[in-house]
Every structure is written in structure tokens, then in C-alpha cells.
Amino acid sequence: MGLSTHPEQLQNKSSKQRRRPMKMDTASNPTNKRRLIPHLFRPFHKSSSTEKIVAKIMELNNKAVTLYCEGDFSTASSLFQEAASLRQESDPWPVIELERNEPPPSSYIYQRMDFDEGMVLYPDTEAVESGDHPKSVQAKILFNAGQARRKLEDLCGASGYYERALRTFLLxxxxxxxxxxxxxxxxxxxxxxxxxxxxxxxxxxxxxxxxxxxxxxxxxxxxxxxxxxxxxxxxxxxxxxxxxxxxxxxxxxxxxxxxxxxxxxRVLGKNSKEEATTLNNLGRVHVQREEFDKALNFYEQALEIRRECLGKDSIDYAATAFNAGQSLHQKGDCDRAIELYQEFLRVALVKFSKNHRDVAVVLSGIAQIHQERKEYDKALKLYEESLEVGRGALGEYHSEVAMLLNRIGNFHFERENFDQALIVYKQGLKIEKRVLEKTHPNIIVTLSNIGEIYRQRGDFDLAIKLYSHALSLQRKRFGEGSAEVANTLNVIGLIYDQKGDSNMASKKLQGALLLRRSILGDDHLDVSATLTHLGTIFYRKNMISTAMQLFDESLRIRRAKLGDDHRDVSFTLYNLGLCHQLQGSYKEAISCYSETLRVEKLVLGANHRDVSMTMYKLGEAYKADGNMEQALIHFKNALAIERSTIGREDPATVARTLNEIGNIYLARGDVVPMMESFNEAARIFQEAGLSAQSVTVSGQLYAFGISVPAAAPAA
The missing domain is CATH 1.25.40.10 (Tetratricopeptide repeat domain)
Structure with a gap:
């Protein structure tokens, strides 16, 4: 296509045709030695016949320019082409046929002409003057022909004329x-x-x-x-x-x-409309970098300038209002975000029509805010309206319609309405497969979303099939050693684990771990997550030493990246506590559980369900270590939280803790509280539909394996 990173070879020219540029005499311009002089053509002598042709060319060009200014681009294009043909006859130059090596289909979506990005600087034609060199005339007429073709949305034709114009000067x-x-x-x-x-x-x-x-x-x-x-x-x-x-x-x-x-x-003074355009562009870059405070700063500057220079009814003012609204939305200022979204709609519904693609996008953005506020009826109504507008503007088969469907699918997924989410995702996937390249990221995301629905429904084979399809596309698009491939391998490993295939789960997770180490390094949080998942598998296989090594490395990464007071750190400490307890290292287990408890109280509050679980495990560890006093304290603390948080929905857990308290009183010889604890535990077991014989007087926990599964490591 003319310009190329692998340039085409020019046809051979005579030495006369390949004129050398003149050397600049820098001594005559000592203050500007790096400037090139603008006119480097040799003198041109016209014959009388040439002068007639040149006059005809100028006449055609001037007439075409007038028509171009009046908006008659089709007739102007024909006249420019005729003038270019005459110019070629008057002083023929070799016409270089440029190879049309179009790039492969791209995932890039062109920013529409509705909004000013500052990309159109030269929209007009070039005047042909009587003193112009023939090559200058040639270039200008070809350029003008390109301008007319561009106005007619013939981008290939425009590109061809522009490139021929450039070749006039290219050496x-x-x-x-x-x-x-x-x-x-x-x-x-x-x-x-x-x-x-x-x-x-x-x-x-x-x-x-x-x-x-x-x-x-x-x-x-x-x-x-x-x-x-x-x-x-x-x-x-x-x-x-x-x-x-x-x-x-x-x-x-x-x-x-x-x-x-x-x-x-410097050139225009502060607060020009050109400056506002560039400031708006700066805001977009910072959004891309997820630097929303910086983005908002630039958007607000651009918004103020555009309000003053263009007025509040300008579509560019409205576009910046929408952009600022998106950043406010990301920052959690949803009230102000909706105000600016509505400001965009006020202008857009006048400048465009209701059935416009950007109206659909903004309606969808407002719907997202209502969804986040749990105002589901309002959200769904706006999502459906945005889809209707999008289809009216773009037709059924368009990538942006698929995007709107994807958002509606996410809405239903969040509400655990998996059947409806699946229907909508599949509609979007059908469109994406028709209008996008086979390995487009949107297709990969939609396949993953559908796979996740099957996973949530327990259809693990279908989930693996969908995620594996997404994985094959990622390998083609991003390469075998990409972060995207590592992420999907990790998910597939987790699904195999849920399915009960620990061997395949371990294989997939180890593959993900190797990739993540090579891409992200040994100290990344994603590496830590995979280490933890692998650790839980080895724990369940009773390979405790291997599990502990994995948990230890995960803990090192999480502490370095997140600090000592982060929830994920407490998860890993809890897992290590389980390993130490299983190995009989009760003091080490107590140390891990105690630190877990400190972080959980800090992050979750003193009465959270997870706090009671950790207290229970501390009670177990103290009991096994022979410290009945501390065991009783922690079992009682766990019981108090269980009664207030899960007493009705999970009574068996309350009964289990009462049973442990009864065994502690038994060991101490406190008969009355022992009997009270055992009797209440038996009553709750019966109310829960379990046998009163579930109460175990031996003090061991294994009798409760049916009603309360053994504790497993947390992710």
C-alpha cells in the first residue's frame, strides 16, 4: 500500500528523472542551519503547447475546487482525474503501480468522525498556481483527487491518489x-x-x-x-x-x-479548541492506563475549554462530558457520572437520533451504575433499551451489538440467572463469530463466559470444552508462552479439581505455574495463586511436605506484595496451620492460626463466619497440645459467633462445637456443664435430621465427618 515497513522497489529511472536535491548553503542562514529550503526544483521552461495544457489543467482544477467547496465531490473527483490525465500527457512521468498489500483483518475499531481527535488537519484542496513546477502541479492535482475520493468514503481510491502524489517527490x-x-x-x-x-x-x-x-x-x-x-x-x-x-x-x-x-x-494562546482536543486525548490515555484521577483532571480542563469555545450544545463538549463520566464511574462517584452521561444524551439526541451507536453505549453505561447499586429493574430496562438502540443504529450483526449483549449476559450472570445469561452470551457469540476475526479477544472472552456458566452449574465437562476452545484461540493469537494462555490453563486446572480429577488438575496447574513464572517472574501474585491451588491438591493427597513448600512460597510472595495484614496472607497462613496440625506440630499450627485470626478480625470484623472457623481450629490445636483452658476459650468464642451467624442455616456446625466443649468439660471433670453441652448438641443434631448418636463422648472429631467435612485449605 505505498508506505510499507517492507518498502516496494521503485522502477528504474533515468538520471534525469531521479533529480538530486540541491545542497543547502548554511552559511547564508547561520541561525537556522538545520532547516531545509522549501523549493528544490530545477528551472522549468514551458513550450507553447505545454502552456495551453497547463492552462487547461488549471481551469479544470479551479472548477473542481469550486465544486468540492460546494459539496459536489463526485463531479469534482471526475474533473481532478481529468486534470491529472492531462498533466500526465503534457510531461509524462512513469506511473508507479503500487502493490495493494492490505494488512490482515484487525481488531481495531476506528474512532468515528463524529468526535474530534484532531486527526484531520488538511481537509481542503491545494491551489494550482501558474508558476508551479510540473511536478508540483502533478502532486497537487493527485492530492486533490484523493481529497475528493476521501469525501466520497472511497478510502482505497483516496489512498492511491495520495501515494501517487507522494511518489512525485520520492527519491x-x-x-x-x-x-x-x-x-x-x-x-x-x-x-x-x-x-x-x-x-x-x-x-x-x-x-x-x-x-x-x-x-x-x-x-x-x-x-x-x-x-x-x-x-x-x-x-x-x-x-x-x-x-x-x-x-x-x-x-x-x-x-x-x-x-x-x-x-x-505558545502559538494560539491558552484555552484554544485545539488544546481542548489534545487534553481530551490525554484523558483517554490515562484511562487506558487506569489512572482515573489524572484522566479526570485532563477531561475537566478540556470540558471547561470546550464549554467556552464551542458551547454546551457541541457534540465535542458532550463527548468529553461522557469521557469524564466514565472516569467518575470508575472512581465510584456514580451520581456525578450519571449527570455527565445525561449531558451527553441531551446533546446526542439532538445532533444524531435516538438510534445512534453512542446513545446505545451511554444507556448501557447508566445501566451498569444501576446494576452496581442493586437497582436491577432499572438496570435491565436500560440494558434492553441500549440493545434496541444499538440494533436500530447498527443492525443485528455488529461487534458493538455483541458487546451490548455481553453486558446483558454479565448482568444475568451476576444475579445467578445462568439460563438467561447463557442465552444472551450465545447470541453475542453468534454475532462475534460472523463479524470478527476467528481469534478476536471478544470471542475468547465470550467463550470463557459461557464456560464459566457451565462451571457454576456443575457441568464440568462442558466447562472444560469451552475453556479449552478459548485456550486454543489464545495460543494462536497471543502465542504459547502468553499470560492469557497461563490464565486459562489455571482455570481449567481448577475445573478439573472441582470435577475430582486431581491428576489432570495438577498437570494443568503446573503448566500454568511454569508459564506464569517465565512471564511474570517468581514474585508475582498470580504465581502465588497457582502455588496455593497446587498446595491444596497435594494436601488432599496427604503429600503434606510438598503442600507446605508450596504454601510457604505463596506466603512469601503475598507478604512481600500485600503486607502482613491482607486477607490473602491470612488464607495462606490458615493453610499452613492445617498442614502443621496434620503433622502433629501443634505449636506451629497455633502460631499460624493465631496470626490468621488477627488478620481476619482486622479485615472482616470480630463476628465474621470465617473468624469462628479459625477460632474452632485454634481450639482443636490447643486441645491436641494439651492446653484445655485455651481450647475451651476458643471453642466458646467460635460457638458465640456461630449462634449469631449460621445457627439456623447450619445447625450441625453449632452442634459440633457444643460437642467439643462437652468433651473439654469431661476432661476437666465438670459434669454439669458437660451434660448441658452434650444434651444441647444431641437436640440440635436431631433437629437437623441427624442422629443424636452423632454426639461423641470420646473427644475425637472423626464422628462428625459426615455432617461437617474435614477442613480444607483455602485459596
Whole structure:
């Protein structure tokens, strides 16, 4: 496609055709030695016949320019093409047929023209003047023809004309490393390169767009100076492209935008509409980086400027209001977020119509807030309205309609309405498979969502099938050694564990662990999570030493990353306590449980269900270690919490703890409280539908294995 990271070979030209650029005499301009002079053509002598053709060309061009300004782009395009043909006849230059190597389908979705990103700097045509060199005339007419084709949304036709215009000045194959000296310098090159980049951008070929804008930036600086307005706008365009390429290039985007703002302020003064556009773009980058405070700061500046420069009925003002609303939503300021979402709708419903894609997106955003507030009826109504609007604007088969369906599926999933969620997810998947590339991330996410529903319903074979399909797509898209592959392997391992296939679970989790270590290093929290999952499997296999090694490493990572007072740290300590208790190391178990208890009380409060579980395990450990006094204290504390939190829904647990208290009184010879505890335990067991003989007077716990499963490590 003309510009390429693997440039095409130009056809051989005669030495006359491949003119060398003139060398600049820096001595005559000592204060600006790095500037290139703008006019590097040799003198041109016209014959009388050539003059007639040139006059005809100018007449056609001027007529086409008038029609272009009036909006008749189709007729203008025809006249520009006719003028270009005459120019070719008057002084033929080899026409270079550019190879059309279109990039593969991209997941990139073009930012619509409705909103200003500052990417369109040169929307007009170029005037052809009587003194222009034939090559300049050639380039301008070709450029103008491209402008008309772009207005007609013929991006391929526009791109072809722009590239032919650029080839007029090109002395070598063009790529990102082409020296500026190998391009004949002329001011028309800047709009040509800008519009080449803009077309590539709209077609989703972002890498080629970056090449064009980078070379345009060189020419802007060389022809017009480092602080020229065009330099600032070109930097803004590059920033937009870096933003769209990936989050990894977000810092490059920020640097471009910040430089652009400084130039815009210096040239135009503060608070120009151009500055507001760049500030809005800065906000988007910080959202991409999940830096919502910084994003909101830039959005608020842009919002104020756009309010003053454009008015509150401007669609660009409304777009920034929506952007700011999204950041406020992320920060939890939902009331203000809804206000700004409504401000967008106020403008959009006038500027567009109800059936507009962005109206659908905003309605969906408001629905999400109502969902978070547990206002489910309001949320569902707005989700359904957003889907109706999206379908009206885009039709049934569109990626954004699939996105709206996915949000509705998430809504039903959160409410554990798995049947309805499954229906909606499958509708979205059908659309995605039709309109997106086979390995698109959205398809992978939807497959995983469907797999998770099957997992939640206990359909483990179907869950593994769906997740395995997602895994195969991730391997194709991201590579075998990617974080995405590691994450899905980890989930598949957990499903095998739920299914009861500990061998396959261990195999998948070990594969995930190896990948996570290689990608993330040995000290990442995801590595810690997989270590913990593996530890629980080995614990259940009674491979206690191996389990302890895994839990120890997990604890080291979590303490280093999260500190001593984090819930996940307490989970791992609890698991280690179980291992020590099983090995008969009761003092070590007591130490782990005690620290677990401290963190849980700090994080969850003194009366949480998990606190009672840890107190019970402490009672067991103290009892086994012979410290009946401490055992009784902890069993009684556990009982008090159990009575207030789970007494009715899980009475067998209360009875179990009463039974333990009875055994402690028995060991101490306290007959009356012993009998009271045993009798109440027997009564509760009977009320729960269990035999009163479940009460065990031996003091051992194993009789309760049926009603209360053995404690297992926590994830």
C-alpha cells in the first residue's frame, strides 16, 4: 500500500528523472542551519503547447475546487482525474503501480468522525498556481483527487491518489527509516503525508499511519520550524495512534500530547479548541492506563475549554462530558457520572437520533451504575433499551451489538440467572463469530463466559470444552508462552479439581505455574495463586511436605506484595496451620492460626463466619497440645459467633462445637456443664435430621465427618 515497513522497489529511472536535491548553503542562514529550503526544483521552461495544457489543467482544477467547496465531490473527483490525465500527457512521468498489500483483518475499531481527535488537519484542496513546477502541479492535482475520493468514503481510491502524489517527490523507497534528504522537500508534502496517515488510520493500519505521520513531523520541523503549529498538530496525531496501538505505547502517546499542548498554547494562546482536543486525548490515555484521577483532571480542563469555545450544545463538549463520566464511574462517584452521561444524551439526541451507536453505549453505561447499586429493574430496562438502540443504529450483526449483549449476559450472570445469561452470551457469540476475526479477544472472552456458566452449574465437562476452545484461540493469537494462555490453563486446572480429577488438575496447574513464572517472574501474585491451588491438591493427597513448600512460597510472595495484614496472607497462613496440625506440630499450627485470626478480625470484623472457623481450629490445636483452658476459650468464642451467624442455616456446625466443649468439660471433670453441652448438641443434631448418636463422648472429631467435612485449605 505505498508506505510499507517492507518498502516496494521503485522502477528504474533515468538520471534525469531521479533529480538530486540541491545542497543547502548554511552559511547564508547561520541561525537556522538545520532547516531545509522549501523549493528544490530545477528551472522549468514551458513550450507553447505545454502552456495551453497547463492552462487547461488549471481551469479544470479551479472548477473542481469550486465544486468540492460546494459539496459536489463526485463531479469534482471526475474533473481532478481529468486534470491529472492531462498533466500526465503534457510531461509524462512513469506511473508507479503500487502493490495493494492490505494488512490482515484487525481488531481495531476506528474512532468515528463524529468526535474530534484532531486527526484531520488538511481537509481542503491545494491551489494550482501558474508558476508551479510540473511536478508540483502533478502532486497537487493527485492530492486533490484523493481529497475528493476521501469525501466520497472511497478510502482505497483516496489512498492511491495520495501515494501517487507522494511518489512525485520520492527519491527512494519510503519507510520509517527513509532519510528526509531522500524526499524532495515541498510544502505540499505535509498535507499529502497527513492524509495518507489519516486514511491508514481509518482503515485500521496503524503502523503505516505512524510511519506517515513521523515523516510528516520531520518535514514540518524542517520547513516550518520546531515550534510551528503544524508540529503540534502532527504530534497530537502521533499520540492518537500510539494510544490506539497498545497500552505499552501509552507513554509515547503522553509525551506527544504534552509537547503538542505546549506548542498549541505558545502559538494560539491558552484555552484554544485545539488544546481542548489534545487534553481530551490525554484523558483517554490515562484511562487506558487506569489512572482515573489524572484522566479526570485532563477531561475537566478540556470540558471547561470546550464549554467556552464551542458551547454546551457541541457534540465535542458532550463527548468529553461522557469521557469524564466514565472516569467518575470508575472512581465510584456514580451520581456525578450519571449527570455527565445525561449531558451527553441531551446533546446526542439532538445532533444524531435516538438510534445512534453512542446513545446505545451511554444507556448501557447508566445501566451498569444501576446494576452496581442493586437497582436491577432499572438496570435491565436500560440494558434492553441500549440493545434496541444499538440494533436500530447498527443492525443485528455488529461487534458493538455483541458487546451490548455481553453486558446483558454479565448482568444475568451476576444475579445467578445462568439460563438467561447463557442465552444472551450465545447470541453475542453468534454475532462475534460472523463479524470478527476467528481469534478476536471478544470471542475468547465470550467463550470463557459461557464456560464459566457451565462451571457454576456443575457441568464440568462442558466447562472444560469451552475453556479449552478459548485456550486454543489464545495460543494462536497471543502465542504459547502468553499470560492469557497461563490464565486459562489455571482455570481449567481448577475445573478439573472441582470435577475430582486431581491428576489432570495438577498437570494443568503446573503448566500454568511454569508459564506464569517465565512471564511474570517468581514474585508475582498470580504465581502465588497457582502455588496455593497446587498446595491444596497435594494436601488432599496427604503429600503434606510438598503442600507446605508450596504454601510457604505463596506466603512469601503475598507478604512481600500485600503486607502482613491482607486477607490473602491470612488464607495462606490458615493453610499452613492445617498442614502443621496434620503433622502433629501443634505449636506451629497455633502460631499460624493465631496470626490468621488477627488478620481476619482486622479485615472482616470480630463476628465474621470465617473468624469462628479459625477460632474452632485454634481450639482443636490447643486441645491436641494439651492446653484445655485455651481450647475451651476458643471453642466458646467460635460457638458465640456461630449462634449469631449460621445457627439456623447450619445447625450441625453449632452442634459440633457444643460437642467439643462437652468433651473439654469431661476432661476437666465438670459434669454439669458437660451434660448441658452434650444434651444441647444431641437436640440440635436431631433437629437437623441427624442422629443424636452423632454426639461423641470420646473427644475425637472423626464422628462428625459426615455432617461437617474435614477442613480444607483455602485459596
Amino acid at each position: 527512494a523507497d519510503l519507510n520509517e527509516r527513509t532519510p528526509i534528504a531522500m524526499i524532495t522537500v515541498h510544502k505540499v508534502i505535509i498535507p499529502i503525508l497527513h492524509n495518507i496517515g489519516q486514511v491508514y488510520y481509518r482503515k485500521g493500519n496503524l503502523k503505516q499511519a505512524i510511519v506517515a505521520y513521523k515523516i510528516a513531523l520531520q518535514h514540518c520541523k524542517s520547513l516550518l520550524g520546531e515550534e510551528d503549529f503544524s508540529v503540534g498538530i502532527t504530534l497530537n496525531c502521533l499520540g492518537v495512534l500510539y494510544y490506539h496501538v497498545s497500552v505499552e505505547q501509552s507513554q509515547d502517546a503522553i509525551q506527544c500530547f504534552m509537547k503538542a499542548v505546549k506548542i498549541q498554547q
